[in-house]
Structures are given as structure tokens and as C-alpha cells.
Amino acid sequence: MDCLFCKIIAGEIPSAKVYEDDLVFAFRDIDPKAPTHILIIPKKHIASVNEINDENCAIVGHIFKVAAEIAKNEGVAEDGYRIVTNIGENGGQTVKHLHYHMLGGRSLQWPPG
Numbered sequence: 716m717d718c719l720f721c722k723i724i725a726g727e728i729p730s731a732k733v734y735e736d737d738l739v740f741a742f743r744d745i746d747p748k749a750p751t752h753i754l755i756i757p758k759k760h761i762a763s764v765n766e767i768n769d770e771n772c773a774i775v776g777h778i779f780k781v782a783a784e785i786a787k788n789e790g791v792a793e794d795g796y797r798i799v800t801n802i803g804e805n806g807g808q809t810v811k812h813l814h815y816h817m818l819g820g821r822s823l824q825w826p827p828g
């Protein structure tokens with residue numbers, strides 16, 4: 716499949732990895748929007764939240780467990796951070812492989828633009 720993040724998981728495209736296990740891969744965003752900007756993705760290709768179903772939904776809980784661990788390691792857990800997943804055109808999704816942005820290290824605005 717011609718998917719950028721599947722290639723990153725496979726190591727065909729280099730990335731700054733911060734975490735990996737059997738189910739999940741996490742790496743630094745190439746164009747960081749905050750001092751900490753990490754992408755957490757399932758190894759199994761899921762296009763977006765729109766494709767989450769009974770069969771694959773357990774990965775979401777696992778991703779958030781991993782996120783809590785990464786936040787502690789990055790030193791952002793105490794001050795706070797944001798986890799966001801963009802879906803489709805209006806959501807601003809550019810890569811069609813489910814990913815959760817972890818943004819931290821500065822105060823974030825709300826609502827988003």
C-alpha cells in the first residue's frame with residue numbers, strides 16, 4: 716500500500732522514533748508545531764477514526780496508554796498537553812493513516828483555527 720506512515724513503520728522512510736511495540740509506533744513530527752510534537756500511530760493501517768469498528772477499536776485504548784507513558788518521558792505530563800486526531804478534509808487530515816498528534820511544551824490555544 717502506498718502509505719507514508721506504513722513506510723515509516725517499515726523503516727523504508729527514516730523517522731525519529733520515540734516508542735515502538737507490537738501494535739504501536741511513535742515518532743517526532745517532521746514539522747513540529749510545539750516543542751513536543753509526536754505522532755502516535757497503529758502499526759496496522761487504519762485510514763482514520765471513520766474506520767474504527769468492533770474489530771480494531773482496542774488499539775485506541777492502547778494508544779492512549781502509550782501516550783500517557785510518552786507524556787511522562789517527554790516531561791509534559793504535569794504541565795499538560797493536547798492529543799488530537801484530524802479526520803478527513805474539514806479536519807485537516809493530510810496523511811490517511813490514523814495518527815494522534817501529541818502537542819506539548821507550550822500553552823496551546825482553544826478553539827483551534
Ligand code: 5GP
Nearest residue numbers: 730731742743744745746801807808809810
Ligand atoms: P495530519 O495533517 O494528517 O493530521 O498530520 C500529518 C502530520 O504528519 C503533519 O503534522 C506532518 O508534519 C507530518 N508528516 C508528514 N510527512 C512526514 C514525514 O515524512 N515524517 C514525519 N516525521 N512526519 C511527517
Ligand code: ZN
Nearest residue numbers: 718721760812
Ligand atoms: Zn498506512
